Amino acid sequence: MREATGPTVGIVANPLAGKDVRRLTSGVTPVSDAVKIGAIRRAVVGAFEGGAERVLISGDRSRLGDRALAGLDPSGPVEVLEPHGWHTGRDSQLAAARFCELGVGAVIALGGDGTQRDVAKGWRNVPLVPLAVGTNNVFPSQLEATVAGFAAGAVASGLGVAAEVTAQAKIIDITLESSGGADVALVDVCLVRGSFVGARAVWESASVSEIVAAIAEPPSVGLSAIAAAVAPVGRHEAGGVHVRLGCASKNAQRSRRIRAAVMPGSYSDVDIEHCERLRFEQPVTLWGPGVLTLDGERETVLGRGERADVAVNSNGPQVIDVGAVVAAAQRRRYPFVPVVADG
Known part of the structure; x- marks a missing residue:
C-alpha cells in the first residue's frame, strides 16, 4: 500500500x-x-x-x-x-x-x-x-x-x-525486570492473584492486590473505579494514584471498606489498605507472584520475586x-x- x-x-x-x-x-x-x-x-x-x-x-x-x-x-x-x-x-x-x-x-x-x-x-x-x-x-x-x-x-x-x-x-509505562520487556497502559495497571492469564478479563475484585491508575474518575466502571472511590484523579490532572487492597479483618486499624462498580451491572465490596497520589515519573514496584492486568485485561505473569516497575507519564x-x-x-x-x- x-x-x-x-x-x-x-x-x-x-x-x-x-x-x-x-x-x-x-x-x-x-x-x-x-x-x-x-x-x-x-x-x-x-x-x-x-x-x-x-x-x-x-x-x-x-x-x-x-x-x-x-x-x-x-x-x-x-x-x-x-x-x-x-x-x-x-x-x-x-x-x-x-x-x-x-x-x-x-x-x-x-x-x-x-x-x-x-x-x-x-x-x-x-x-x-x-x-x-x-x-x-x-x-x-x-x-x-x-x-x-x-x-x-x-x-x-x-x-x-x-x-x-x-x-x-497520560500513559503508564511498565518495565519488566526479569525479561527486560516493556509495555503500556492508558487507564490502570493492576496486580492480581493467580499464575495464568486465562480468559484475560478481570471481573473479581477479590483477586486484586494493587492498582496504579492514571485515570480514576468517579463515574468510571472497572478496576480504576476502586481507586476513584478513595483518591480520584482526572484524565487531565497531573500524575496518578497507587492503591493497595487489604483485608479489613486482619488490618482493622488501617483498612477501609468501599463499594465500587468493578464491571457493568455489578458492585463489589473492596477493602483499601493504602493509597497515595503519584507524581509523573514516580516509580511504583509491583512484586510477584501474580498477574499484571493492563486496562482490565491479564497480560503478564510475574513469578515469585519478579518485579514490574510502573510509572505514570504525560506523553x-x-x-x-x-x-x-x-x-x-x-x-x-x-x-x-x-x-x-x-x-
Missing part, C-alpha cells in the same frame, strides 16, 4: 471489543458486529465531510471493514488493510503502526480501554478519536461516529488545527477534542457577523 498522499483518516475497529466474559457474567448485551459496521460506515461519511481525501480501515478476520463498505458510496477512496490474522489486540496494534508509517493524519479507534491501549502500543502519540464500543470505556468517549469521523477528517486536513484541538493523554496519545474541532471547522467554513437585536 502506498504512502498517504493527501489528508488521510485511519479507522481501527476491534471485532472482539465489547464481547468479553465480563458482559456475559453481568448480563450486559455484547456489542455486535452490526453495531461496529454501522459505526464504521458513519465514520467514513464523516471523515470525508471533514476534509479527508482518503480513508484506511484496519483489516480483521471478521471483515468488518469490507462489510461496512458494502453498498456504501463514499466521497473518496477507502481501502481496507490486509488482516494480520492474529484475531487479538495485536491486530489493532499493527494497524496503528502501519497508519503511522503511511502518514495518516488522524485515527478513529472503535473499542474499549483495551483497544485504545493496543492503538497506543502501535503508535504512542497517535492523534486519536477514541470511540467507546467496549466493555470498560474509561478512556474512550460515547460519541456519534458521524461526528467522530468529521473531527478526524478535519484534523487530518488542517481544517481543525491539531495543536488547538488536541490534548496529550501518551494526542486525544482529539471532537467538540472543539467541530466548532473550529464551523468558524472557518461559515464566518459571519452576529446580528445584534434592536433595542
